[in-house]
Structures are given as C-alpha cells and as structure tokens.
Amino acid sequence: METGKNPRIVDAQVYIPMLQSVMEEGKVVPLIITGSSMTPFLAPGRDRIFLKKAEGPLKRGDMAFFRRSNGQYVFHRVRRVQGDQYYFLGDAQTEIEGPVPRSAIFALAVQVERKGELLTPDSFWWKFFRDVWPLLRPVRRPICRLYAALTARRRSGSSTHHRGGTP
Numbered sequence: 190m191e192t193g194k195n196p197r198i199v200d201a202q203v204y205i206p207m208l209q210s211v212m213e214e215g216k217v218v219p220l221i222i223t224g225s226s227m228t229p230f231l232a233p234g235r236d237r238i239f240l241k242k243a244e245g246p247l248k249r250g251d252m253a254f255f256r257r258s259n260g261q262y263v264f265h266r267v268r269r270v271q272g273d274q275y276y277f278l279g280d281a282q283t284e285i286e287g288p289v290p291r292s293a294i295f296a297l298a299v300q301v302e303r304k305g306e307l308l309t310p311d312s313f314w315w316k317f318f319r320d321v322w323p324l325l326r327p328v329r330r331p332i333c334r335l336y337a338a339l340t341a342r343r344r345s346g347s348s349t350h351h352r353g354g355t356p
Contacts, residue, residue, distance in 0.1 A: 201262050205254075209295055212242040217299060226265065226279030227252075229336045230318040231301060238264065239300040247275060247294065250319035254296035255289050264298075268323065280318055283329055 208218045222236045231238065240254060247253055251267045255277070265277035268285050275294060276287030301308050301315070308315050325332060 202260070205256075205262050208240070209242075212240060212296060215242070217241045219302075222264075224264070226263075226281050228281045229333060230280045230314065230322070231303060235304065237302040238298045239302075240296040241299050243294050243297040246270070246273075246291070247297065250323075252298035252301075253277075253294050255294040257289075257293070266319070266323075278323070278326075280322060281329070281333055283326055 208220065211218050217239050218241075219237050219239050222231045222233050222238060225233050238252070243253055247267050247270065249267055249270060252264065253267060253275075254262060254264045255275075256262055263277070263286075265279045265282075265286070267275055268278040269276040269287070271288070273291040274288035275291065276285050277289060278285050299309070303314060310316075310319075322329075
C-alpha cells in the first residue's frame with residue numbers, strides 16, 4: 190500500500206494519543222512497526238498494523254496496544270485472560286507480561302501489512318502466529334536466531350556462483 194510519502198518518525202508519547210482520538214471516532218489507523226518484539230511475524234520498518242479502538246473483552250491471540258504503568262506503549266499478543274486482567278507476550282519473547290488491566294488496553298489490530306501483503310485474522314500467517322507460534326515458546330530463541338541468520342544471508346546475497354570446475 191504505497192502512499193507516495195515518506196513516513197516521519199514521531200515521538201510515541203505525542204503520536205499515540207492523536208491516534209487514540211481518531212480511533213475514538215470509529216476509524217482504523219495505520220502504524221508502522223518500530224520495535225522488534227513481534228518478529229518474526231512483524232518486522233520493524235517493514236510492516237504496518239491497522240488499529241481500531243479496543244471495545245469489549247479481548248481473547249487469547251488478539252494483538253493489542255496497551256500502556257504500561259510507566260507510560261510506555263506496547264503492542265503484543267494476548268496470551269492469557271483472567272477476568273479483566275490480561276497477560277501479553279510478544280512473538281519474539283519468552284516471558285509473559287502481566288497482569289495488564291483492561292483499562293490500559295486501547296487498540297486492537299484488525300489487519301496487518303506484512304512484507305507488502307495485507308493480512309486479516311483469517312489469513313494463514315495470522316493464524317499460524319496466533320495458534321501455532323505460542324506452542325513453540327520454549328524454542329523461540331533458536332528459531333528467531335536461525336530466521337535472522339537466514340534473512341541476513343539472503344539480504345547480503347551471499348550465494349556463490351562457480352564457473353565450471355569443482356566448487
């Protein structure tokens with residue numbers, strides 16, 4: 190989804206409250222991923238999330254934005270729900286964060302743009318990272334290291350070409 194404009198980096202403490210006011214009007218707002226806690230599903234600088242106001246209870250697997258008690262904004266996946274308390278886990282993380290009160294959660298992802306492709310909750314990769322990836326939590330770190338190594342190798346074009354003879 191090309192807009193023809195270069196994105197600007199803006200302080201989250203200023204920008205997020207503006208997004209919240211737009212979401213209050215019932216609009217869906219896009220936001221470029223800047224952190225790496227949701228890799229490998231979402232990559233910083235490459236992917237975007239489309240957010241709407243979080244209304245009602247959330248369920249396990251939902252990707253939501255919340256504000257920590259220290260004021261920091263966080264976008265992670267709901268791992269567990271206990272009453273009105275939520276526990277979150279980033280896709281690149283192994284430690285569950287919580288409890289987070291429902292009142293601290295203000296936005297829900299309804300769509301993402303991953304590698305230039307728009308994905309919704311019924312898409313394969315969305316379902317994979319919602320349903321299968323959490324089961325791999327004990328082995329996430331080695332998987333993420335392998336993924337990072339493979340993507341770095343692909344970007345650097347490290348494949349070698351030989352002209353005849355033995356490689």
